[in-house]
Amino acid sequence: MYWSEIKKIIIVIIGALLNAIAMNFFLIPAKVYASGFAGVAQLLSSLFATFASIKISTGILLLVLNIPITILAWKKVGKSFTLYSFLSVVLMSFFMEIIPVVKVSPDILLNAVFGGVIAAVGVGFTLKYGASTGGMDIIAMILSRMKDKPVGTYLFSLNAVIILTAGYIYGWEKALYTLVTLYAASRVVDAIHTRHNKLTALIITKKSEELKAAIHGRLVRGITTIPAKGAFTNESKEMMMIVITRYELYDLEKIIQSVDPNAFTNIVHTEGVFGFFRKD
Incomplete structure (x- = not known):
């Protein structure tokens, strides 16, 4: 640290x-x-x-x-x-x-x-x-x-x-x-880095509960979990979807590295968000 x-x-x-x-x-x-x-x-x-x-x-x-x-x-x-x-x-x-x-x-x-x-x-x-x-x-x-x-x-x-x-x-x-x-x-x-103000992180992990707790401990963001399965290993995992601002990207990367270094994360540029997006 x-x-x-x-x-x-x-x-x-x-x-x-x-x-x-x-x-x-x-x-x-x-x-x-x-x-x-x-x-x-x-x-x-x-x-x-x-x-x-x-x-x-x-x-x-x-x-x-x-x-x-x-x-x-x-x-x-x-x-x-x-x-x-x-x-x-x-x-x-x-x-x-x-x-x-x-x-x-x-x-x-x-x-x-x-x-x-x-x-x-x-x-x-x-x-x-x-x-x-x-x-x-x-x-x-x-x-x-x-x-x-x-x-x-x-x-x-x-x-x-x-x-x-x-x-x-x-x-x-x-x-x-x-x-x-x-x-x-x-x-x-x-x-x-990125000029986009909002980003969507798609995180595929076997430690979803630990990762959810760690993210909620640092970031005030909602998380959606989706069941996922590896095509090659046929192993059951979970995909976590979270929308963040670009200023929270560094913190999110550090959280993922500390909880599950083997997690696969895809960061996608988000043009807009419709519906509830926490701002506090």
């Missing part, structure tokens, strides 16, 4: 470092904007410098924006997820303060693509190991528990505000390159 927690902390540190590198070496020098709260912090930093002659770093603004979200998450989501997510934000802000802003390439397209890809690798692995990079991921987690509505709508709306504001003030070319960054990032995160 301790090694699992240490590994998660290491992944959070690496993810935060990759995000800081993407921002300070590629996106900020090229004035290409990231998605989510990082993009909001980046845009606010530019607006303060342009219209108020106040220089506030993107890293500091990112930390400030995440504080109220973290307090809300502490009450609504859970302590473990919130702590790791806030640790990720604090580390990213710290790395952005100590790493100088350097223009690696004069080519804005290279900056947009590499910035998006490097940031997405950090985000993807952080999500894969059961944490998040804060901001919209925390809001998505809260909304997934409060309302059964697509989180993508909120993320799209926030990114649209970033792109339109940046385009109107600093030129539409920057806004178009920001779209390139968002597309590259979404493809990489999808490859490493």
Whole structure:
């Protein structure tokens, strides 16, 4: 258990470092904007410098924006997820303060693509190991528990505000390159983890009772069991079907590994859920 927690902390540190590198070496020098709260912090930093002659770093603004979200998450989501997510934000802000802003390439397209890809690798692995990079991921987690509505709508709306504001003030070319960054990032995160908010796990096991007890001890999710039989061995088993959010995938994997390492699990992307889906 301790090694699992240490590994998660290491992944959070690496993810935060990759995000800081993407921002300070590629996106900020090229004035290409990231998605989510990082993009909001980046845009606010530019607006303060342009219209108020106040220089506030993107890293500091990112930390400030995440504080109220973290307090809300502490009450609504859970302590473990919130702590790791806030640790990720604090580390990213710290790395952005100590790493100088350097223009690696004069080519804005290279900056947009590499910035998006490097940031997405950090985000993807952080999500894969059961944490998040804060901001919209925390809001998505809260909304997934409060309302059964697509989180993508909120993320799209926030990114649209970033792109339109940046385009109107600093030129539409920057806004178009920001779209390139968002597309590259979404493809990489999808490859490493998943962009789908809900997932269906189909678990075939001989230890269904132990597994049900372990899942209900960690996750507040309903489980449907279906009798199953192995075609080759003719052995009787049970298939457990459970719908989860993407933020619960790491915990579910750990539960299955600890109770029944020989269980066969198929994770399916879920487009929508009709009927009762627990959100608390």
